[in-house]
Amino acid sequence: MATDIRETTGSQPKYKVIGSRPIRHDGTDKVTGRAIYGADVQLNGMIHGVILRSPHAHARIKSIDTSKAEAVPGVRAVVTCKDLADPGDRRVELGEGSIILKHLSANVLARDKVLYRGHAVAAVAADSVHVADEAAKLIRVEYEVLPPVLTVQEAMKPGAPLLHEDVFTDEMGEKSKQPSNVAKHFRHEVGDIAKGFAEAAVVIEREFHTATVHQGYIEPHNATAIWNHDGHVTVWCSTQGSFTVRQQVAELCGIPISHVKVIPTEIGGGFGGKISVYLEPVAAILSRKCGKPVKVLMNRTDVLEGTGPTPGSFIRIKMGADASGKITAAEAYLAYEAGGFPGSPVGAGAMCVFACYDVPNGRVDGYDVVVNKPRTNAYRAPGATNAAFAVETVVDEICEALKINPLNFRIKNGAKKGTRRVDGPVFPRVGMIESVKAIKNSEHWKTPLKGKYRGRGVASGFWFNCGLKSACSATVNADGTVGLVEGSTDIGGSRTGIAMQLAETLGITAAEVTPTVGDTDSVGYTDVTGGSRVTFATGWAAHEAALDIQRQMVTRAAKIWEVPAKQVKYIDGCLIGPEGKRFTFKELAAQINETGEPIIGRGAADPQQPGGAFATHVVDVEVDPETGKVEILRYTASQDVGTAIHPSYVEGQIQGGAVQGIGWGLNEEYFYDAAGTMKNSSFLDYRIPTCLDVPMIETILVEVPNPGHPYGVRGVGEVPIIPPPAALANAIYKAVGVRMTRLPMSPPNVLHEILAKGSSGQSR
């Protein structure tokens, strides 16, 4: 049940392919089980690898004795961190940002310490996975167990157990003389915050806690590698970025990137969690050691304990507004779990925290804090959901205090063209206010919510979106179709969205394009599928490839017609020459091989203005005051999607993101015991929402074209995860009068607040 604002406003579609809903190119393969995922890779002579993981959350490794494992018949190789290249102290650029190589290396195979339960310590490859399993148990690791630290607040306390001896807070001129669990502290500031709060009629300050949650992709990690005798290694894996896997494997194994070929398989979800390598370098060095192809797979417990969830966090928000409802000042303290190694997404959280609003006076402090949990990783709009939960709850309190309709508050304060973010950038044309107005005009909002223990909440969210690099090539077939090779691994149907942009530029149909995701030897450098960048940037590269084809087809038509090329135009999928001369794309394609060389197009993109994405969600809930269980009655998500290339995919992204946000809001969390052992490391106990837990997510596509893209594309995938926890919190407040400041808002947590408040009645 989706509404497309472009349709409702009656404007005519400018495009023929863009905005239509063709069948996805990978659809048949996926619904019939033909698609090849990483676990499906079968190679002649392939053997199986198993990872030995730490039983301790924090311990020093005193020694590792692999001799008994190596002696097991059928065991071909045993590796530890010693088999990886010496990482030194280098910081390397990994497409999405720089990283300290030794941290990545020690996360793949622990070096001196284990820093979380499930941390990989060694690996065994054997003729059967069962032999490898048994042999791994024979590896004797001598540990000196240390006390774990599991939350940012504990970790930041003076005297807390230290994870790293060589990590110092070194930003902001605050370089500490002592090692610290705070890996980084940074600050963004604008205006005069004291003056701003002084001008406020109302100031709200609250503290929030969010739990560690996992991306919950359905396909566990996998990697298969052959280290060839010529020193070249080929890796098959499920990844969001074949080129970043190439680089990481090369760096960790100490070989040039061109000696690594990564063949990306189909991918069963990533959401940010399949960017860092885990198994790929291990499979590679196991193969190097035994000369055979080695496959390594994770099970669900490995995934939950051994890969990067997104951080739990501690957040303090203080906001003030004048009597008219104009925000005068805002301050945020964001402390995010990095897990065992530095690198939480607190930086992105700080960019997003106040970005929905025009904040004249603001300050954001960000802290990246190591704790004895898995090294955190990106998860759909990384860092932003935590922050929005806090900010949007505080906004709701301000609206309540000032008796202002929360949508009107957002319209009044909403970011627009020219608004400066607290961290610096100034917005181009964006659709924050449009997304709010779309909710205001929605049938959902206009329908009053009635009934006891029921409440309606709204929240907004912002994600900046990424640009980065993309490349593709395209070849014209004699039957008037085009083969497209692109470098973005396809998680959410992107190959079709990219193909549609190529088709639009060429004036052919999406079905006439055959898109292929290339391996790292076969396509130009392309950054990760993440940051909501693929449809934007790789789509642009495809558009460039189409323009390259257009130019060559113009030249070819001119040659055939024996006229100057400047007399030929490419219009609407046709070559138009003088004196009524005309070829359709198909007609000219059929003549290419008879009239000259084959026509192939190349395209690359390095777009600089991805255009931010804004979303506003409204949710109706009913809370069971006896159990604290929250039931969602209705949910509508409005979003500025720039230009919806394939509206079904956009709706799917919004629905999927909203459901993940709902899971984060209501259910999901890592339960740890005091020793740092995760107690719910299966999908039975780590409870992500099922279709029984959510209603149909209604979507409203608001199209404010991105001026920084030839087709106005904005990334759409990330922002829909941001508003749900806050919208739910605000709805719960309306339903039962308690302000939730801790995620998840699971039945025990909600019930606890209800009981603490001493009230089980509806607040008003």
Next chain:
Amino acid sequence: MATDIRETTGSQPKYKVIGSRPIRHDGTDKVTGRAIYGADVQLNGMIHGVILRSPHAHARIKSIDTSKAEAVPGVRAVVTCKDLADPGDRRVELGEGSIILKHLSANVLARDKVLYRGHAVAAVAADSVHVADEAAKLIRVEYEVLPPVLTVQEAMKPGAPLLHEDVFTDEMGEKSKQPSNVAKHFRHEVGDIAKGFAEAAVVIEREFHTATVHQGYIEPHNATAIWNHDGHVTVWCSTQGSFTVRQQVAELCGIPISHVKVIPTEIGGGFGGKISVYLEPVAAILSRKCGKPVKVLMNRTDVLEGTGPTPGSFIRIKMGADASGKITAAEAYLAYEAGGFPGSPVGAGAMCVFACYDVPNGRVDGYDVVVNKPRTNAYRAPGATNAAFAVETVVDEICEALKINPLNFRIKNGAKKGTRRVDGPVFPRVGMIESVKAIKNSEHWKTPLKGKYRGRGVASGFWFNCGLKSACSATVNADGTVGLVEGSTDIGGSRTGIAMQLAETLGITAAEVTPTVGDTDSVGYTDVTGGSRVTFATGWAAHEAALDIQRQMVTRAAKIWEVPAKQVKYIDGCLIGPEGKRFTFKELAAQINETGEPIIGRGAADPQQPGGAFATHVVDVEVDPETGKVEILRYTASQDVGTAIHPSYVEGQIQGGAVQGIGWGLNEEYFYDAAGTMKNSSFLDYRIPTCLDVPMIETILVEVPNPGHPYGVRGVGEVPIIPPPAALANAIYKAVGVRMTRLPMSPPNVLHEILAKGSSGQSR
């Protein structure tokens, strides 16, 4: 023991990469058994297909009953010609020439008649190959057996059994009113042949017979196909041309080419025999019928009986020369076996027959004649070896009659720039005379041959080489290497020869290029690997891709230096800017991703002047007069190779071609019984030379650069097969005084001639 004329003449190499001998990129994979050939393809759920073949050389198919086969448990699909698309009467262009589709279709699965023993009639796919084998035997085919016709002379006789009711000789205005086994007759003429012969001091006219021979590639044919539920089919196979397989499968199955994706595997030899499809459409329709991936493999008997050998032939040559040794006239009658369907390589034979010489008055008649043998196919310089055996023997007789040194005769009459071929084309700069002079100057020629029953023979050969279409793309990696995707399946190491040309243009090393053979969805249209075109045309495409990269790197360097692009030059692998600014390729490559979009190059080629290749071979033999066995004592092959990109490969091509020509000359033939059954359908009985049968083939690389290529490349692969049979025949004559006019010159055939001559002594 190779000689490189460029070296011996003391000229300095112009190139850095071209002319060097880097390790082949596919070497490690091939020597370690890692390379994936068609038979190695394994797919989940894959089942196995088996072909039922005709036991008769000529029969009408009255009915096919597949019901018993279909009832066998484990059988998933049974197909006959009815499962292929109706081919109608269309003639289709297949890259290398046009073909009557119904003939191709009926060759893949017989329609109304079987036309040779081994002709495919039906196919079965089952869970195991053994079940499929058993089930195939249960297919009941009712045949009306017809008398076979096995040689061109029989087939051309009035009243001969007719293979086709609808084939008429229709060229030259001689359209017969009756169906005929002569599918085509054509004539090339130049000058006044009667006048030419009238001017001759000596005229020699002889008739020759050559046997049907097979390419003898070591890897049998194979195909694996998945027909997906969306109507798209993916085919893995060993082929010389992925795009021609795509087109043939599409045409035979009645689907657009873009619905077929061909993934070429590594290929264990083709020599022209892996261009036509045999198994690919059958695997496809079996898969369509059962919904599973189907693999079909041939064994050696299938290959010999069921795929295209090169034709046996009947040839009459008449040549005249004046007393000075100048050729005055030449006439050829070439009748080649087409096998069961029209399409022998007689056309190419007619282009080559007199092409080594300046023939002022000439006539060539070519006849394409159907016989009850497998449909013939290309085999290395198709058609030319047959013709050269005849012409070069006659030339030897003329030299003997005129008492002229055969090398001097060739220098006097040899084709050079401006010489017109009898079939029309006029030569650009070519190296016929240089190849002869190289032999004349060789240590081999200068070393007298002594001993009884020993003789030395020389012969020359010409192959026109092909151009056709090629495409590739290339991507620059941050470590200063380049990924190259090209469309030519690599039979003889071509990926390295192509990569070397890209490297030369970019000023990097061959090892810094990673070449990949792309599938039909991933690379631009590329014609078959054949006609000695790949290093020439695909190399040119790679050169174009390198130029495309050069242009972009110039622009990028200018951007970084903030100077106009026209002030930056790409020289010798470096970017040179004003005021001493300079980047090496590697330095700039490392900065690409930080300074703009990725750099990828595209290249395509449609070269028009492939440049003919000429070779002259000299061989010393000793004949055993008791058995007729010919032993090769020494063999030297000289060839104009244009520019030797990778001299080791060129030498390998010359050596391989010479050995195949030796096999053709001395041993190889299809033995048929009167019913048309091949009696030697295994490699035990079809005897190709082994390393014990031939000495080291010495090579002399003469480099006369092709003016029609940026690096002077000429195709080198085909011409070396042409001279050996004639050179051997001329050597045998010198050894034992008999003129061999029938191939092979196997011990029984040679002994027969010796006995017929009534002489076992050396002739002089």
